[in-house]
Amino acid sequence: MTSPLLQVRDLKVHFQVRAGGIFFGTYLPLKAVDGLSFDLSAGETLGIVGESGCGKSTLGRAILQLLPATSGTVAWLGKDLTALDRAELKAHRRHMQIVFQDPLASLDPRMTAGDIIAEPLRNFETGLSSAAIKAKVREMMEQVGLLPSMVNRYPHEFSGGQCQRIGIARAMILKPKLVVCDEPVSALDVSIRAQVINLLMDFQRALNISMLFISHDLSVVRHISRRVMVLYLGRVMELADRDAIYGKPRHPYTQALILAVPIPDPDKERAKPRVLVAGDLPSPLDPPSGCVFRTRCPRATEICARAVPVLESAGVGHEVACHHWRD
Amino acid sequence: MNGINPSAPAAAAEIAAELSGRSLWQDAWRRLLANRAAVAGMIILSAIALASVIGPFLLPWSYDAIDWEHIEALPPEFATGHYLGTDSLGRDLLARTLFGGRISLMVGLLATTAALLIGVTVGAVAGFVGGRTDQLLMRFVDLMYSVPLTFFVIILMVVFGRNFALMFLAIGAVEWLTMARIVRGQTLTLRNKEFIEAARASGGSTANIIVRHILPNVLGVVMIYVTLTIPQVILLESFLSFLGLGIQEPMTSWGMLINDGAAELEINPRTLIIPAAFMTTTLFCLNFLGDGLRDALDPKDR
Ligand SMILES: Nc1ncnc2c1ncn2[C@@H]1O[C@H](COP(=O)(O)OP(=O)(O)OP(=O)(O)O)[C@@H](O)[C@H]1O
Ligand code: SF4
Ligand SMILES: [Mg+2]
Numbered sequence: 001m002t003s004p005l006l007q008v009r010d011l012k013v014h015f016q017v018r019a020g021g022i023f024f025g026t027y028l029p030l031k032a033v034d035g036l037s038f039d040l041s042a043g044e045t046l047g048i049v050g051e052s053g054c055g056k057s058t059l060g061r062a063i064l065q066l067l068p069a070t071s072g073t074v075a076w077l078g079k080d081l082t083a084l085d086r087a088e089l090k091a092h093r094r095h096m097q098i099v100f101q102d103p104l105a106s107l108d109p110r111m112t113a114g115d116i117i118a119e120p121l122r123n124f125e126t127g128l129s130s131a132a133i134k135a136k137v138r139e140m141m142e143q144v145g146l147l148p149s150m151v152n153r154y155p156h157e158f159s160g161g162q163c164q165r166i167g168i169a170r171a172m173i174l175k176p177k178l179v180v181c182d183e184p185v186s187a188l189d190v191s192i193r194a195q196v197i198n199l200l201m202d203f204q205r206a207l208n209i210s211m212l213f214i215s216h217d218l219s220v221v222r223h224i225s226r227r228v229m230v231l232y233l234g235r236v237m238e239l240a241d242r243d244a245i246y247g248k249p250r251h252p253y254t255q256a257l258i259l260a261v262p263i264p265d266p267d268k269e270r271a272k273p274r275v276l277v278a279g280d281l282p283s284p285l286d287p288p289s290g291c292v293f294r295t296r297c298p299r300a301t302e303i304c305a306r307a308v309p310v311l312e313s314a315g316v317g318h319e320v321a322c323h324h325w326r327d
Numbered sequence: 328m329n330g331i332n333p334s335a336p337a338a339a340a341e342i343a344a345e346l347s348g349r350s351l352w353q354d355a356w357r358r359l360l361a362n363r364a365a366v367a368g369m370i371i372l373s374a375i376a377l378a379s380v381i382g383p384f385l386l387p388w389s390y391d392a393i394d395w396e397h398i399e400a401l402p403p404e405f406a407t408g409h410y411l412g413t414d415s416l417g418r419d420l421l422a423r424t425l426f427g428g429r430i431s432l433m434v435g436l437l438a439t440t441a442a443l444l445i446g447v448t449v450g451a452v453a454g455f456v457g458g459r460t461d462q463l464l465m466r467f468v469d470l471m472y473s474v475p476l477t478f479f480v481i482i483l484m485v486v487f488g489r490n491f492a493l494m495f496l497a498i499g500a501v502e503w504l505t506m507a508r509i510v511r512g513q514t515l516t517l518r519n520k521e522f523i524e525a526a527r528a529s530g531g532s533t534a535n536i537i538v539r540h541i542l543p544n545v546l547g548v549v550m551i552y553v554t555l556t557i558p559q560v561i562l563l564e565s566f567l568s569f570l571g572l573g574i575q576e577p578m579t580s581w582g583m584l585i586n587d588g589a590a591e592l593e594i595n596p597r598t599l600i601i602p603a604a605f606m607t608t609t610l611f612c613l614n615f616l617g618d619g620l621r622d623a624l625d626p627k628d629r
Contacts, residue, residue, distance in 0.1 A: 061524075064528060066524055066527060066528060086532075090530055090532070093528065093529075093530045094530060096528070097528060097529075098524075098525070098528045100521050100524075100525065102521060105520060105521040105522065106521040106522050106524075106525045107522055107525075108522045108526070108540050108543075108544070109522075109544070109625075109626065109627065110351055110540075110543040110544055110624075110625075110626060111351075111540075111543075119526065119529045119531070119539075120529040120530060123529055123530035123531055123535070124530055154626040154627070156626070156627045167525070170525070170529065
């Protein structure tokens with residue numbers, strides 16, 4: 001086993017949120033990411049799933065140092081990124097890229113597609129002539145399935161899928177080693193999702209990229225990931241290989257999520273038991289004591305309110321945070 | 328300015344554009360030229376500016392020469408060379424209006440440019456960097472806002488004495504404040520946009536992001552405000568001149584001419600109407616030009 005490229009240890013991102021009156025309000029910590037640890041090796045895809053607001057985007061941004069971590073470490077090739085100064089961080093940035101959820105919002109409306117795709121080159125390969133940049137941009141556009149004659153168009157002249165291809169071209173032009181995909185297809189039309197996913201997978205294979213694939217679409221995650229991490233209120237509920245997560249989910253929350261995925265066969269869909277996640281997500285400002293999932297957990301008992309469940313091993317590479325996972 | 332032939336077939340234009348690359352500025356210029364009101368504004372504005380610069384040299388009367396034979400306000404008359412008549416002191420009105428235009432346009436342009444440079448820089452830095460820098464810069468802006476202009480002017484006069492250049496200082500010190508606030512507000516909303524985060528992830532430094540992403544995106548709003556600032560500055564100049572800080576008789580400006588003309592509105596409306604007509608035409612043209620620039624700078628609007 002090769003040593004992991006990326007090692008995240010006890011990562012916490014807490015936002016200070018104003019609460020209370022206009023004049024005498026106090027600041028409360030919002031624990032968007034609260035003590036996450038995982039490894040990612042070269043060429044591996046880790047799927048990250050969870051409901052809206054559980055801290056998926058925050059995690060992705062904190063890993064790329066787009067948001068400051070409150071505590072914990074993000075080690076890239078053994079080097080802690082959170083401790084680097086600006087210049088050192090910039091040198092590392094060329095290996096780490098991100099693909100955003102909203103394709104249009106992630107492109108500067110006043111820049112042409114060509115300039116957008118060329119931006120990382122202009123930042124990192126300053127010696128490159130403009131002809132060489134143009135050639136690289138053209139090549140990249142062909143790779144992502146855009147006509148090179150579109151270089152001079154502005155983002156609003158493209159469809160959502162095309163915008164996402166521009167975003168992918170920008171992320172891939174420096175041949176990164178780590179790419180965070182923050183719900184790259186959830187804003188896209190269903191008919192083009194598969195194409196964009198396959199495009200990402202092609203790049204991953206060709207460049208041996210380690211990928212963090214964030215999504216709340218479990219079928220997409222199943223298609224692309226080797227391992228899957230299930231988050232709830234900023235904490236890991238379960239982390240396991242894809243087949244274990246989908247075949248033998250141990251955590252009540254994972255089980256509920258998997259059951260929520262619609263089955264294409266209407267008979268089976270109707271026949272499946274209704275154990276969906278009931279109730280609303282608790283306020284992240286005031287998470288439940290003990291196990292954060294207990295307010296919605298069908299198996300919750302008295303111990304769940306008292307003690308925070310730690311991640312336990314439930315098989316090779318399978319970790320679960322639940323007092324009752326054995327039941 | 329640009330070599331793209333609008334009559335060329337679209338496909339050829341596209342290929343040419345691809346080869347040459349398209350910049351926001353070239354595009355904006357092309358779109359501006361397609362806007363009739365803006366082009367008309369530009370032409371008339373250039374004509375007024377040109378007339379103000381070279382007109383006074385061509386006229387038979389100088390702006391400060393008194394025609395002793397026509398001390399009373401004279402109606403327009405070709406024989407005497409007073410094409411638009413004289414004021415109540417017998418000075419040629421056209422010469423004075425054109426000379427006043429020189430001063431007013433210069434003040435408007437210089438002071439607005441200064442306000443633009445300082446205001447945009449401070450606003451963009453405060454909005455983008457945020458935190459302590461933002462606090463510090465914006466509190467300073469608040470402080471400057473709270474100082475009444477007259478008070479500021481008096482202090483300047485006490486310290487430096489009467490001086491033409493101080494007028495620019497006083498106007499500049501006031502006008503950049505609003506610009507800074509506007510740009511900061513715009514920058515704050517832009518800062519949290521995903522494309523800024525994408526630029527950061529692509530390795531852009533703060534300065535780099537401000538120049539490449541923030542400024543082009545605030546420019547549209549800034550242009551509108553610039554076209555509003557120029558007339559404001561022109562009026563402010565007449566106020567400062569009235570206080571004795573600006574220019575002094577027999578030199579003049581549109582603001583001063585309008586001031587003087589308003590005093591004789593009943594006996595001699597011409598002295599008000601002529602400089603006012605020049606000034607309002609200029610303001611209209613500026614507004615058309617500003618609107619055109621804003622549209623031209625937005626690629627979505629074509
Ligand atoms: N800048 C911020 N300031 C304060 N709170 C924030 C900030 N960014 C995110 N949060 C909060 O942190 C929590 C996690 O947000 P995050 O965007 O990471 O969720 P997510 O899992 O990506 O959700 P979604 O699926 O909707 O994208 C949310 O409760 C959110 O309100
Ligand atoms: S620890 Fe208790 S509340 Fe939490 S998931 Fe397990 S059973 Fe449910
Ligand atoms: Mg998100």
